[in-house]
Amino acid sequence: MSTPVRSSLLVGRAAESGLLDAALRRAATGGVCAVLVGGEAGVGKSRLVEEFLARNPTLRVLAGGCVELGADGLPYAPFVAALRGTELEDDTERRRLAPLLPALDVGDTAPGDRPRMFEAVLTLIARPAAGGPTVLVLEDAHWADRSSLDLLEFLVRNQRAAPGSLIVVTHRSDEPGARGLRPLLAGLGRLGHVERVALAPLTRAEVAAQASAILGRPADPALVASLHERSDGNPLFVEALLSDAPGDVPGSLSDLLATRVDRLGEAASVVRAVAVGGLRVPHAVLAAVCGGPVDAAVRTAVDAGVLVVDGDGYRFRHALIRDAVLAGVLPGERAGLHRRYADVLPDHGGSFAEVSHHLTGAGDGPGAVVAAWAAAAQARRALAHAEELQLVERVLGWWDDVADVAVLVRADRATVLETAAEAALRAGESERGEQLVTVALAEPGLEDVHTAALYELRARLRACTGHPGRGGDLRAALAAVPDGHPIRPYLLNALATYLMDLPDPDGARAAAKEALAATRGAGDDPAEASALVTLATLDARLGDLDTRLPLLVRAEAVARTLGADHLRLRVLALESHLLEGYGRLADAERAARAGLATAAEAGLIRSAGPVHAANLAAALLAAGRWSEAGDTVERALELVPEPIHHSRLLVLAADLALGRGELDHAGALLDRAAELGVEKPLVLVRLRGRLHLARGEPVAAIEALRPALDPADLAVAARYSWPLLAVAAEAAAADDLLSADVASIAAGVPALTPPQRAWAATAAAYPSGRSADWATAAGLWDEIGHPFERATALHHEGAALLAAGARDAAAEALARAAAIARELGAAPLLAAVTDLARRARLPLGGQASAGDAAGRIGLTPRETEVLALLATGMGNAAIAARLYISPKTASVHVSNILGKLEVANRVEAAAAAHRLGLLADRAI
Numbered sequence: 043m044s045t046p047v048r049s050s051l052l053v054g055r056a057a058e059s060g061l062l063d064a065a066l067r068r069a070a071t072g073g074v075c076a077v078l079v080g081g082e083a084g085v086g087k088s089r090l091v092e093e094f095l096a097r098n099p100t101l102r103v104l105a106g107g108c109v110e111l112g113a114d115g116l117p118y119a120p121f122v123a124a125l126r127g128t129e130l131e132d133d134t135e136r137r138r139l140a141p142l143l144p145a146l147d148v149g150d151t152a153p154g155d156r157p158r159m160f161e162a163v164l165t166l167i168a169r170p171a172a173g174g175p176t177v178l179v180l181e182d183a184h185w186a187d188r189s190s191l192d193l194l195e196f197l198v199r200n201q202r203a204a205p206g207s208l209i210v211v212t213h214r215s216d217e218p219g220a221r222g223l224r225p226l227l228a229g230l231g232r233l234g235h236v237e238r239v240a241l242a243p244l245t246r247a248e249v250a251a252q253a254s255a256i257l258g259r260p261a262d263p264a265l266v267a268s269l270h271e272r273s274d275g276n277p278l279f280v281e282a283l284l285s286d287a288p289g290d291v292p293g294s295l296s297d298l299l300a301t302r303v304d305r306l307g308e309a310a311s312v313v314r315a316v317a318v319g320g321l322r323v324p325h326a327v328l329a330a331v332c333g334g335p336v337d338a339a340v341r342t343a344v345d346a347g348v349l350v351v352d353g354d355g356y357r358f359r360h361a362l363i364r365d366a367v368l369a370g371v372l373p374g375e376r377a378g379l380h381r382r383y384a385d386v387l388p389d390h391g392g393s394f395a396e397v398s399h400h401l402t403g404a405g406d407g408p409g410a411v412v413a414a415w416a417a418a419a420q421a422r423r424a425l426a427h428a429e430e431l432q433l434v435e436r437v438l439g440w441w442d443d444v445a446d447v448a449v450l451v452r453a454d455r456a457t458v459l460e461t462a463a464e465a466a467l468r469a470g471e472s473e474r475g476e477q478l479v480t481v482a483l484a485e486p487g488l489e490d491v492h493t494a495a496l497y498e499l500r501a502r503l504r505a506c507t508g509h510p511g512r513g514g515d516l517r518a519a520l521a522a523v524p525d526g527h528p529i530r531p532y533l534l535n536a537l538a539t540y541l542m543d544l545p546d547p548d549g550a551r552a553a554a555k556e557a558l559a560a561t562r563g564a565g566d567d568p569a570e571a572s573a574l575v576t577l578a579t580l581d582a583r584l585g586d587l588d589t590r591l592p593l594l595v596r597a598e599a600v601a602r603t604l605g606a607d608h609l610r611l612r613v614l615a616l617e618s619h620l621l622e623g624y625g626r627l628a629d630a631e632r633a634a635r636a637g638l639a640t641a642a643e644a645g646l647i648r649s650a651g652p653v654h655a656a657n658l659a660a661a662l663l664a665a666g667r668w669s670e671a672g673d674t675v676e677r678a679l680e681l682v683p684e685p686i687h688h689s690r691l692l693v694l695a696a697d698l699a700l701g702r703g704e705l706d707h708a709g710a711l712l713d714r715a716a717e718l719g720v721e722k723p724l725v726l727v728r729l730r731g732r733l734h735l736a737r738g739e740p741v742a743a744i745e746a747l748r749p750a751l752d753p754a755d756l757a758v759a760a761r762y763s764w765p766l767l768a769v770a771a772e773a774a775a776a777d778d779l780l781s782a783d784v785a786s787i788a789a790g791v792p793a794l795t796p797p798q799r800a801w802a803a804t805a806a807a808y809p810s811g812r813s814a815d816w817a818t819a820a821g822l823w824d825e826i827g828h829p830f831e832r833a834t835a836l837h838h839e840g841a842a843l844l845a846a847g848a849r850d851a852a853a854e855a856l857a858r859a860a861a862i863a864r865e866l867g868a869a870p871l872l873a874a875v876t877d878l879a880r881r882a883r884l885p886l887g888g889q890a891s892a893g894d895a896a897g898r899i900g901l902t903p904r905e906t907e908v909l910a911l912l913a914t915g916m917g918n919a920a921i922a923a924r925l926y927i928s929p930k931t932a933s934v935h936v937s938n939i940l941g942k943l944e945v946a947n948r949v950e951a952a953a954a955a956h957r958l959g960l961l962a963d964r965a966i
Contacts, residue, residue, distance in 0.1 A: 081241030084278030117426030188428030243275025625826030652683030
């Protein structure tokens with residue numbers, strides 16, 4: 043072959059190269075971007091990325107490729123390769139990344155370590171690099187294992203937390219086995235910072251340019267026409283055709299590539315050995331498999347463009363070449379090579395998954411079983427749950443075909459089924475897990491304790507699938523073990539939690555008390571902490587918080603002693619939630635901030651942080667610290683939380699928007715929360731009702747609220763029922779019949795906590811309209827530090843006093859309401875109070891300030907802060923930096939300001955601010 047096998051020029055990819063360059067520029071200025079490059083095999087995806095990296099040699103590049111190992115799987119293969127050799131900062135980072143780095147001692151891991159590992163990878167990508175942005179390259183994602191796809195999705199969705207990073211992913215669009223990848227790419231493609239690139243075949247003109255570059259002279263038009271027709275514009279096929287011997291007419295690209303390898307002579311046997319080994323084989327492994335020096339053979343293959351040097355090993359220049367070579371390896375030769383790889387790999391750091399793959403290819407069933415079982419344990423330690431399930435199911439598949447599998451793996455079939463079901467639970471395959479454990483329960487000769495463990499496992503799986511029978515499984519588990527057995531406290535706790543959710547508070551309390559009595563009481567038992575949490579929750583719901591807070595303090599102490607971060611986070615989340623529900627806002631804030639700090643220290647800020655952030659925002663919102671609440675919600679949403687936490691954060695943002703008068707924004711937030719389908723219906727209905735009332739639509743409000751006014755449902759959910767009943771009472775104020783219905787329902791709902799009593803007083807004041815009732819409600823809100831609700835009650839008290847002719851008292855109530863509304867930035871409430879006072883010719887007291895003017899126009903305190911900075915000439919980025927918000931949020935604030943001031947641009951906004959005296963009180 044005298045013709046070069048590769049063009050020195052990258053042909054026909056100017057637009058795609060420009061897109062990668064633009065993405066890099068975005069990352070270089072502190073932004074983020076992910077580029078998903080797709081196309082058929084041989085179309086030039088790897089070449090595009092290779093040329094991009096060559097143009098930018100100083101970048102910090104973390105690169106890895108996915109490996110095709112069929113059903114055996116190789117967990118996190120591209121990330122293991124990408125992070126190999128990376129310098130780690132401290133022992134904490136080493137410990138969290140150990141499952142990805144075989145050179146480190148993994149030790150025992152738990153399912154809760156997986157979020158830590160994911161966050162540690164994100165932190166590593168976010169680390170500043172001297173040569174510019176960090177570029178993570180993952181090639182051949184169509185072969186990615188499930189765990190790698192999970193990590194990839196996490197990184198891309200949370201990439202904004204790694205400013206200055208670029209992620210590039212290549213994948214075959216024509217790979218039939220890539221079904222799991224397609225929905226992932228579709229979802230990621232909808233993110234604002236993600237670009238999708240589809241490489242098309244080359245046009246005839248581009249084939250001409252490629253051929254001319256390879257030949258070193260202008261290609262003959264007839265040759266170009268033939269090349270384009272035969273290759274369909276596939277660059278790899280064009281190269282292969284040009285390097286083919288004259289006169290050969292191969293039937294396919296695979297045939298052509300195989301012919302090229304056959305011409306290598308003695309080197310072809312080494313190439314076949316590499317093909318059986320995989321896409322990449324270390325030099326030492328290849329030499330050991332071949333039984334001698336391979337340098338000359340490899341040099342011949344590299345010169346021919348079949349292999350390329352890759353670090354301390356070799357890989358095929360393209361996966362299609364490997365496919366063609368592998369197809370030509372005879373069965374006997376292939377089995378022999380698989381056996382040699384299986385023998386050699388353990389001495390060269392090979393994984394059990396690779397060894398099992400090769401033993402399977404060698405036809406060694408017993409050896410493959412042992413290696414697969416060991417690989418499953420390795421996958422479990424690496425937190426690769428889907429791959430663990432896959433490997434254990436392979437062992438189960440061999441049960442009837444390989445003799446004495448139970449002896450080989452040292453576990454009976456029920457235990458292997460249980461192991462598979464546990465892996466399925468961790469992998470999110472709960473339906474499959476339930477099937478597996480059901481089969482295990484039918485195995486003969488089970489011991490009682492094993493039976494109990496299987497029933498408990500199926501109960502956990504059914505909690506995920508929603509299938510009936512969870513309670514029956516837990517009771518069957520308890521029936522299988524005697525009193526005093528160590529497993530009983532855990533089973534009783536599980537039963538107590540199930541009964542609490544029914545709700546069956548009496549049954550839950552009895553089970554939790556029995557669980558607590560069954561623990562040792564030594565302060566180091568997770569079952570003790572769980573029982574304490576359950577009891578505290580149950581008793582707090584009955585209004586007995588003060589005597590039950592010590593239970594949570596004790597539970598947190600147990601969790602701290604055990605180093606059980608997840609348990610401690612659960613306790614702090616519950617503590618903050620309960621305290622906020624009792625109106626103890628400062629204490630709730632303290633617990634929520636402690637939860638956020640614990641999540642950060644444990645490396646769980648993205649998985650556990652949102653629930654604590656939502657608790658913090660709820661306490662701040664209730665306390666009238668609206669700007670802080672809004673910022674907290676915004677930061678938490680940037681963590682891309684799970685739907686249940688995402689929904690709650692959206693609802694808090696909607697609540698805040700309603701208070702500020704941003705009605706369209708509030709409606710959009712509620713729509714998004716409803717789409718997630720996990721938020722408490724009573725919360726969504728209440729806010730929908732408020733939105734309709736704010737828009738002057740009382741009839742629509744009543745229609746929105748009416749389906750939720752079920753006495754039985756409301757009676758058992760007082761925390762969420764009373765705010766709903768207050769809104770219903772407001773909506774029904776002009777409807778005597780509905781007002782009576784609301785009052786009747788309210789009579790059956792207990793008011794157990796200070797906020798519930800304040801809401802009950804508010805609900806009672808709407809139909810009565812008496813100033814004394816509104817004064818009572820305002821006083822109750824004042825006692826627990828809820829300024830917005832207090833100001834609302836004062837507004838209604840002032841209106842009632844005016845109607846009774848008590849002008850002085852009315853003026854005092856309205857003045858207090860106006861002052862609070864102004865401080866909060868509650869524009870609609872301030873406008874309503876001001877309008878009432880103006881129509882009654884009542885002075886509100888004090889001189890009009892810039893805050894008054896801003897409030898009348900509808901600017902929130904945060905928007906007034908932004909306007910002040912805008913007036914100095916600051917851009918969005920500078921405003922964001924000054925106020926510790928994101929540039930996107932600053933942009934939204936500026937857009938709102940322009941709309942409220944009814945101006946076209948920033949210059950006009952600054953002029954209007956000075957003209958209207960909006961900045962008189964502000965010092966920049």
